[in-house]
Amino acid sequence: MKVDLAHVEDAAxxxxxxxLKMLPPDIKAxxxxxxxxxxxxxxxxxxxxMVTNIRVAEDTDNLLCQDxxxxxxxxxxxxxxxxDGVGLKEAIRRGCxxxxxxxxxxxxxxxxxxxxxxxxxCGPGVPPIHIDFDEQADRLLxxxxxxxxxxxxxxxxxxxxxxxxxxxxxAFVVDCVLDxxxxxxxxxxxxxxxxxxxxxxxxxxxxxxxxxxxxRSPDPEGAALEGELSAAVNALGVGPQGLGxxxxxxxxxxxxxxxxxxxxPVAVNMQCHSARRASATFTPDGVRYGF
Amino acid sequence: xxxxxxxxPVSEALVRALRVNDTVTLEGTLFGIxxxxxxxxxxxxxxxxFDLRGHAAMHTAPNVRRVPPSKQHPVGYAPLCVxxxxxxxxxxxxxxxxxxxxxRLVVGKGGLGAASLEAFRDLGGAYLAVIGGTAALETTWVExxxxxxxxxxxxxxxxxxxxxxxxxxxxxxDSHGGSLYAEVDHLARGRREGVLRNLGVK
Numbered sequence: 001m002k003v004d005l006a007h008v009e010d011a012a013x014x015x016x017x018x019x020l021k022m023l024p025p026d027i028k029a030x031x032x033x034x035x036x037x038x039x040x041x042x043x044x045x046x047x048x049x050m051v052t053n054i055r056v057a058e059d060t061d062n063l064l065c066q067d068x069x070x071x072x073x074x075x076x077x078x079x080x081x082x083x084d085g086v087g088l089k090e091a092i093r094r095g096c097x098x099x100x101x102x103x104x105x106x107x108x109x110x111x112x113x114x115x116x117x118x119x120x121x122c123g124p125g126v127p128p129i130h131i132d133f134d135e136q137a138d139r140l141l142x143x144x145x146x147x148x149x150x151x152x153x154x155x156x157x158x159x160x161x162x163x164x165x166x167x168x169x170x171a172f173v174v175d176c177v178l179d180x181x182x183x184x185x186x187x188x189x190x191x192x193x194x195x196x197x198x199x200x201x202x203x204x205x206x207x208x209x210x211x212x213x214x215x216r217s218p219d220p221e222g223a224a225l226e227g228e229l230s231a232a233v234n235a236l237g238v239g240p241q242g243l244g245x246x247x248x249x250x251x252x253x254x255x256x257x258x259x260x261x262x263x264x265p266v267a268v269n270m271q272c273h274s275a276r277r278a279s280a281t282f283t284p285d286g287v288r289y290g291f
Numbered sequence: 292x293x294x295x296x297x298x299x300p301v302s303e304a305l306v307r308a309l310r311v312n313d314t315v316t317l318e319g320t321l322f323g324i325x326x327x328x329x330x331x332x333x334x335x336x337x338x339x340x341f342d343l344r345g346h347a348a349m350h351t352a353p354n355v356r357r358v359p360p361s362k363q364h365p366v367g368y369a370p371l372c373v374x375x376x377x378x379x380x381x382x383x384x385x386x387x388x389x390x391x392x393x394x395r396l397v398v399g400k401g402g403l404g405a406a407s408l409e410a411f412r413d414l415g416g417a418y419l420a421v422i423g424g425t426a427a428l429e430t431t432w433v434e435x436x437x438x439x440x441x442x443x444x445x446x447x448x449x450x451x452x453x454x455x456x457x458x459x460x461x462x463x464x465d466s467h468g469g470s471l472y473a474e475v476d477h478l479a480r481g482r483r484e485g486v487l488r489n490l491g492v493k
Contacts, residue, residue, distance in 0.1 A: 057427035066374035
């Protein structure tokens with residue numbers, strides 16, 4: 001299958017706007033679940049406002065949140081897909097710029113030292129474009145995540161050591177949720193990376209935070225940790241917006257990678273309640289949009 | 292738990308009457324402040340022609356559309372999506388915002404810290420929580436962008452919005468030392484030990 005880069009550019013544009021306006025069904029279902037279980041009256045009101053906002057955004061064709069985030073694109077290229085890799089990255093960047101200018105969207109991206117905003121949502125190294133490959137024949141998957149700064153500003157890495165054991169990982173996650181308080185716009189998805197190198201560990205945490213609700217870690221140890229930690233952080237009482245309540249996190253997601261014999265790294269990255277993402281699937285039949 | 296409808300600007304006495312868990316709805320003017328414009332005002336010596344005395348200022352940088360100036364859009368900006376951002380980053384600006392510019396109410400999400408709570412007590416201010424990530428709803432409370440200053444910092448300009456029925460907002464920090472965030476933080480940290488024990492952490 002050959003992929004037309006003009007279609008990729010259009011999809012990169014469409015996905016940014018689409019992600020900002022429509023929450024995925026798994027997140028909506030997550031709201032139903034935690035709203036039904038919430039016992040704190042303030043938290044019930046906060047959650048009801050969030051659910052109302054989802055409807056208003058759809059009814060008024062508006063963005064869910066003012067924060068257009070740092071745009072992130074994940075590309076998964078299947079077997080038998082023919083695509084010019086350099087051209088693919090250029091097309092995604094052009095699509096991202098066009099979404100910003102044509103909608104228009106607030107460009108939330110600046111140079112880190114000059115603080116200059118190019119008003120394109122792009123800059124050196126941004127948008128990050130992650131490229132991976134899979135077995136799926138004749139399929140290219142383009143996923144878009146606008147990552148808001150409230151949750152991104154609360155990201156942590158700890159290079160724990162083997163003598164500290166799994167306890168260090170568990171305590172670290174609990175302490176990150178306490179330190180985040182209301183700043184990350186809870187209820188969040190708490191993404192936890194365990195293992196790898198320092199950079200891989202952080203990437204695992206981001207992947208975990210942006211994974212659909214209901215998905216489980218493919219590693220049985222990771223899946224067990226997800227269950228334990230989800231119950232633990234929701235026993236803290238931080239609640240929606242840090243104003244108290246049961247619903248501190250929709251879930252804790254864990255991603256695992258092997259690590260060095262001397263290492264025991266753990267990273268935490270959170271996704272806010274406006275857990276936005278959108279995807280486009282390219283097959284020989286055309287482009288299909290989803291989440 | 293009283294509800295207050297404030298037509299802006301308001302007096303110190305009205306703000307001092309607010310108590311944590313009260314609710315407030317704002318009418319009239321709401322200013323938009325942000326990291327960059329407060330750095331400009333309080334670190335870089337820039338000034339604004341806006342009179343913020345007695346007003347509410349929300350931590351925000353909105354999505355806007357440039358349009359031809361008109362009666363509805365006097366400075367050529369239409370609001371597209373107006374919401375709030377995490378307040379904690381701007382903690383150190385609360386006191387100068389109140390002392391130098393006379394702001395009475397800070398609107399934001401996630402709360403402010405001890406220094407802001409002191410400023411609210413000393414100077415007569417309060418923090419009103421708007422729900423983060425619910426900008427589509429909040430935008431329906433914004434009638435127009437009436438004016439803008441420091442616009443070279445766009446989108447972190449100093450914005451002047453005209454609002455109608457902006458709220459209800461929750462009084463989360465008051466001038467009497469009350470802070471829901473400090474309460475919740477204290478409670479959550481108090482549960483830490485038990486939570487870790489249940490996780491088998493020694």
